[in-house]
Amino acid sequence: MVDISSPDGFSGNGFSGDTIFALATPQGRSAVQIIRISGPGSARILRKMTGAVPDPRQAHFTALRFDGDNSTVIDQALVLFFKTPASATGEDTAELHLHGSPVLGQMVMEWLETQPRMRLADRGEFTRRAFLNGKVNLDQAEGIADIIDADTIAQHQQAMRQLDGALSAKSESWRGAIIALSGQLEALIDFADEDLPQDVADHVASGIAAVLAEMEAELASSRQGLIQRDGVQVAIVGRPNAGKSTLLNHLIGDDRAIVSPEAGTTRDLVQVALDIDGVAVHLTDTAGIRFGADQGVGAVEEEGVKRALRAASDAHLVLMLIDGNDDDPADVFAQLRAELPADMADGPDLQPIITKADAITPGRVLPEWPLISVQTGLGMVELDQLIRRKLAELTPHDEAPVLTRQRHVSAVRDARDALDRAGAISLQDAPELLAEEFRLAAHALGRITGRVDVEDVLDHIFSSFCIGK
Numbered sequence: 001m002v003d004i005s006s007p008d009g010f011s012g013n014g015f016s017g018d019t020i021f022a023l024a025t026p027q028g029r030s031a032v033q034i035i036r037i038s039g040p041g042s043a044r045i046l047r048k049m050t051g052a053v054p055d056p057r058q059a060h061f062t063a064l065r066f067d068g069d070n071s072t073v074i075d076q077a078l079v080l081f082f083k084t085p086a087s088a089t090g091e092d093t094a095e096l097h098l099h100g101s102p103v104l105g106q107m108v109m110e111w112l113e114t115q116p117r118m119r120l121a122d123r124g125e126f127t128r129r130a131f132l133n134g135k136v137n138l139d140q141a142e143g144i145a146d147i148i149d150a151d152t153i154a155q156h157q158q159a160m161r162q163l164d165g166a167l168s169a170k171s172e173s174w175r176g177a178i179i180a181l182s183g184q185l186e187a188l189i190d191f192a193d194e195d196l197p198q199d200v201a202d203h204v205a206s207g208i209a210a211v212l213a214e215m216e217a218e219l220a221s222s223r224q225g226l227i228q229r230d231g232v233q234v235a236i237v238g239r240p241n242a243g244k245s246t247l248l249n250h251l252i253g254d255d256r257a258i259v260s261p262e263a264g265t266t267r268d269l270v271q272v273a274l275d276i277d278g279v280a281v282h283l284t285d286t287a288g289i290r291f292g293a294d295q296g297v298g299a300v301e302e303e304g305v306k307r308a309l310r311a312a313s314d315a316h317l318v319l320m321l322i323d324g325n326d327d328d329p330a331d332v333f334a335q336l337r338a339e340l341p342a343d344m345a346d347g348p349d350l351q352p353i354i355t356k357a358d359a360i361t362p363g364r365v366l367p368e369w370p371l372i373s374v375q376t377g378l379g380m381v382e383l384d385q386l387i388r389r390k391l392a393e394l395t396p397h398d399e400a401p402v403l404t405r406q407r408h409v410s411a412v413r414d415a416r417d418a419l420d421r422a423g424a425i426s427l428q429d430a431p432e433l434l435a436e437e438f439r440l441a442a443h444a445l446g447r448i449t450g451r452v453d454v455e456d457v458l459d460h461i462f463s464s465f466c467i468g469k
């Protein structure tokens, strides 16, 4: 045990401020609960509660008290101390591993609240401090959030890759390449009034092309990355009574949605989260869509249909159910499709499915679409396989995409656009315009990791240009 006197208000890393605390484990009764403390007052709290500060990174089993040696022991606990900067947040931090009693947790939290310059942490504040202290990049901070939020193994693996820095590494390598190309531009200044050495021009052009090709490849797989993280949206749509709610209930093995022979039973969206082969799936049952002579029965159902259409256009996969006894199934499919917005970019995969196979009038000629009966089980195994195949198509298998959020995608798009423009600029005539596009591209990529010093790196290039060039 050593007594570490860290002065209050400053923890040695340039980040002065409150000491924050929070319960790091879920609320409720458990074997152990952990209260995490971060900030300059961490050591002081440990000293107050245990009489000393344990050696950094050494678990120490000790009695906890609020008011010094002679006061009541409130728990026998494991405590840990991490000395700045070698901690998760980069600040002095402490962990109290208490017995998992809610009332004990409450008592300790209330006591901590009364201590000077101590307060309950805001949402994400520990990770925010880790970012501000340079312990993680912005994308790694997102990876931490994604690990905690992951519902499936695939999402967990994706989040781990991000925490490991797969995205940082990629965006930093592009950024490094662009900065190196900017360096090449400096050479041009020396040749301002002479002929441009062709090899410099070639080198810059091929450098731009190489980075652009990698960016385009990542952007192309980003849809899969986003789907993996956010889950695959699957909507069940069709006319009223097509058997949508029956299918949803069957697929989830639960009686979630009301089923009835009345047309127009479902009004609200019924959403269920599923894990299919490790892929997070959000399955949505919708109100039956009416068209033509089949008119709606009022404002509520109309609103339901609006929501159904929105769910369908937001989905990655739409199961379009068509009753096998409908007059003209192919026409019903065409009409349903026509109800969806025509200009859907990256529109959903529309899969027609004929339902109620058990009740179809013998001898009917039907389109060659999957045919199911939830009642008899006909075609259900094949439907299950079909859905799994579609999910596999929508989610990544081989090369794991590194762009997993819209934020990443728009940063890379901005960088790509700047490089595209750069590619069209003549080195001979306007190296300063080219340098500006490089600066924009590097800046956009810097947004991914949360880096802000991009100007510093590129400023010297601008300072070496003369005015007017």
Ligand SMILES: Nc1nc2c(ncn2[C@@H]2O[C@H](COP(=O)(O)OP(=O)(O)OP(=O)(O)O)[C@@H](O)[C@H]2O)c(=O)[nH]1
Pocket (backbone or CB within 6 Å): 238, 239, 240, 241, 242, 243, 244, 245, 246, 247, 258, 259, 260, 261, 262, 263, 264, 265, 266, 267, 286, 287, 288, 289, 355, 356, 357, 358, 359, 372, 373, 374, 375, 376
């Ligand atoms: N014979 C037969 N009847 C079915 C089958 N699937 C559903 N039904 C019946 O069809 C009727 C309508 O089923 P729902 O699942 O409520 O249909 P829906 O498409 O959700 O209807 P709305 O919510 O009104 O749009 C119910 O009486 C179901 O029992 C099937 O495979 N065979």
Ligand SMILES: [Mg+2]
Pocket (backbone or CB within 6 Å): 244, 245, 246, 257, 258, 259, 265, 266, 285, 286
């Ligand atoms: Mg329904």
